[in-house]
Amino acid sequence: MNAIQYTITIESAVLGGSCCLSNGTEIVAEERGSGGVSRAEDLLSDIDSILKANALAPSAISNIVVSAGPGSFTGIRIGIATALGFASGLGIASIQVSLLEAMAVASTDIEPCLVAVPAGRGMAHYAVFAISDDAIVYITEPSAAKIEDLFSESNCSNITVFQDHFDNELLDSFAGNVLSLEQTPAATLAIAAFDKRVRRNVEPLLIAKA
Numbered sequence: 001m002n003a004i005q006y007t008i009t010i011e012s013a014v015l016g017g018s019c020c021l022s023n024g025t026e027i028v029a030e031e032r033g034s035g036g037v038s039r040a041e042d043l044l045s046d047i048d049s050i051l052k053a054n055a056l057a058p059s060a061i062s063n064i065v066v067s068a069g070p071g072s073f074t075g076i077r078i079g080i081a082t083a084l085g086f087a088s089g090l091g092i093a094s095i096q097v098s099l100l101e102a103m104a105v106a107s108t109d110i111e112p113c114l115v116a117v118p119a120g121r122g123m124a125h126y127a128v129f130a131i132s133d134d135a136i137v138y139i140t141e142p143s144a145a146k147i148e149d150l151f152s153e154s155n156c157s158n159i160t161v162f163q164d165h166f167d168n169e170l171l172d173s174f175a176g177n178v179l180s181l182e183q184t185p186a187a188t189l190a191i192a193a194f195d196k197r198v199r200r201n202v203e204p205l206l207i208a209k210a
Contacts, residue, residue, distance in 0.1 A: 006056065007063040008086065009190040011099060012043055012079035013071025014117045015165065018184035019043065021050045025194065027187045029054060043082055058090060065193040067185065068096040069205035070125035070142055071117065076204050095193050096201050099185055102192035104129040104136045106181055107160040112139055114156040117185075118165050124150050125207050136197045144207050148173070162188075 007022045016033030031046040051058065066083035069076045080096065087094035103115035108131060116126040124147045128139040147170055151159070157176035162185060171178050181188060192198045 004060075005062040006060050007065055007190060007193070008047060008050070008061050009065040009186045009193070010043065010047075010079045010083055011067040011071075011185040011189055012082070013067055013069050013075035014099070014162075014185055017043060017075060017079070018186040019046050019050065020184060020186040020190050021054060021056075022187070022190040025191045027183065027190060030184045030187055032184055043078065047082075058086070061086070061090060062092055063193075064092060064094045065189055066094065066096055067099045067102075067189055068202045069099065070144075070207045071099070071119070073206055076206065080204065096204075097189050097193050097198055098142075098202050098205055099189060100125070100127045100142055100205070101129075101136060101198050101202075102185075102189045103160050103162075103181070104131055105192040105195050105198060106188050107131060107158070107179055108133075110158040110160075110177060110179065112156060113158040113160055113179075114150075114154055115160045116150060116166075117162065118147070119144055119207075122147055124166075125205075126150060128156050134197070142205050142207055 009020050011018050018032045020030040021028040029050045064083045064086050066079045083094045107113040111131040114128045116124045119125045127142045130137045151174040160179040163180045163182050
């Protein structure tokens with residue numbers, strides 16, 4: 001019988017961040033960060049809590065998945081540095097995945113689709129994808145826009161966001177269909193990291209808030 005292949009996934013660039021433990025595409029446990037900014041000490045504590053709650057030693061982890069962004073520049077660096085530290089210490093793979101591409105995977109039933117995450121100061125990071133069973137393709141490159149403009153003026157008929165990441169009144173201004181993801185960003189990344197349509201080990205998405 002094959003040993004269970006556990007993965008720890010880190011998303012530390014959006015709001016308070018999140019992390020999760022998974023076995024393939026099965027989410028075993030999730031932790032959401034507190035506050036509006038990810039901190040290195042919170043992330044390490046949350047990972048430790050997940051492992052202890054499931055009676056696992058760090059050596060049980062086979063992969064580390066981490067968000068390549070977009071989001072807070074500092075948060076992206078914290079997440080990647082933490083993932084690389086774990087990977088180096090445990091001798092396992094570290095996989096960098098775009099959060100926007102992961103959200104597109106979660107939006108399989110609707111296309112084309114705009115995916116968006118908050119960027120602070122009234123801004124959002126977003127991209128529009130064409131989605132099929134074989135590929136997810138960028139229609140627009142990752143960018144930043146004012147939230148009210150993004151939702152009220154977008155020509156896209158579908159949008160995917162994380163639950164509670166945007167004000168409901170702003171979402172109501174969007175004329176199309178809204179898919180609100182209940183799982184954490186980390187869980188979304190964990191599932192998408194092993195999807196053949198998602199690129200692995202992408203460069204950090206450092207998007208300026210123009």
